[in-house]
Amino acid sequence: MKIKQPLFGLLLVFGLFFNCQNETVNSVDEQSETLEYNSTLFNLISTIALDEDINCLDFEYPLTVSIYEADFQLTDIVTINNDDALYLFLQTLDTSIVASLNFPITIVLPNEQQIEVNSNQALQTSITLEGNSCYNISNCTQTDVANYLMDCNQLPTINGFSPYLTHFNFLEDNNITILYEGDLLFNGVWDITTVDGNVYVFITINGLDNYNGQWEVVQCESEQLVLEQNDSVLLFIQSCNSNPFSCFEDVTYTVCDDDDDLIVTFNLDGLYQDCNQSIVGVSYHISYEDAANNVNPLVSTFTNVTNPQTIYVRVEQYSNPDIYQIFTIDVTVEDCT
Incomplete structure (x- = not known):
């Protein structure tokens, strides 16, 4: 997470991030629209710059923002080269400053797809639509997911149900062994792949059909792995014990x-x-x-x-x-x- 800087320090940092041109024209350019302080669009852009909540979107830099006097006379054009600079710039705006984004602006998605927008409304709509689907995009690579599954025994929860004394053991040879409800042993196979930037885990277990199928990884954290398939949700929580024999002794x-x-x-x-x-x-x-x-x-x-x-x-x-x-x-x- 990017650190919020005190306002008095922001102006000092501008010299490191922005190139300003002192030009004067008579009106707002047709390709620019006013960015109102604390508006919905303002807050959405701030959230992207902070990499919070909407962390699956980014902007293609550089961006340029025009600064106007109250009578819409252009005073500066600010060039912004990264998220930090964008956030710092937004913190200096208030109701007394008139600023407008210079279009077109390109939004970059996790799969490297680019969306070009040409107005404030189009930008707000695109951020809202794509941002709402952020939770469907895994922030883990195929290697991350595979390592998570194989590092420790996995305690499963499927559609809110956590079977008692049950764990999955994902093995490097693509086999799975399962102890189910304390005394039932099952065997199966698993595999993993990446399609269009999304990670999928394939599971086949004889006798445990609810767990079978192609599961898309939608959330990957240190505490849990969340997978979805149609309307089903499967969670794996690690149960790591580096030495399961450590309690036993002569x-x-x-x-x-x-x-x-x-x-x-x-x-x-x-x-x-x-x-x-x-x-x-x-x-x-x-x-x-x-x-x-x-x-x-x-x-x-x-x-x-x-x-x-x-x-x-x-x-x-x-x-x-x-x-x-x-x-x-x-x-x-x-x-x-």
Whole structure:
């Protein structure tokens, strides 16, 4: 965002931005129209110069503005070379200054399309019409969108509905893995392209038809990605955890036995209950080999068969089970009689 300068400093800056010609004529040129201070057009132009709200439009520079005395005698022609200079110039205008834009003026759209206008009314209409469609124009490149999708797991919201414990994992090989509502796994493919300056994401998932199709990126921010398809709106919010295994660790667990047989039944899930298991699955195994091969999982209600005994814990990503780590629980039963 461009910084608003105090008014007393604006006049000083003019010498850096404008070339003025002191000429005198008898009337306003037919190709110029008065720009009224604080009018709708004045405010629209100011907004473009500030790059606020209407940030998908720009002017082709240089522009020239004619300055007149109260009797419409031309005193100056100001040449403006960029947005900063335009905003600074507008801040010096007030109801006592008569200024007019010199047409034609060219508006430049994000796809490099140019619109030439020849009057105040045409300029105001073009800014209003094109400005109203700004929200439909993505301010991200294809690379930006692809990186956003692949950087982290994505939490989806479609038409206002956010399925519980659901995330999408967009992979570099154009595959997608989805954990849906905590325990359902889906697979699909995705792709991305740019057409006429607009970025589109293609999604195909067997069994989740609501997410399928050609989605146009209409908003791209650090917090969320907004896509549209017909009347549907799909939001992706990143769920970034650089190490989903960071909460898990090797555990030494001592349990008390009251009947002197040194055999105790306890719940294994309670040992990692504070760890987020929405994006990882946890299984328990009697040997390291079983954990590595993901076979013969134990039930969470476990009774030791030796004392001490080591249990092997496999923690794997739901989105890609080939990514996993193995931790140990060393159980020691003590006689408490």
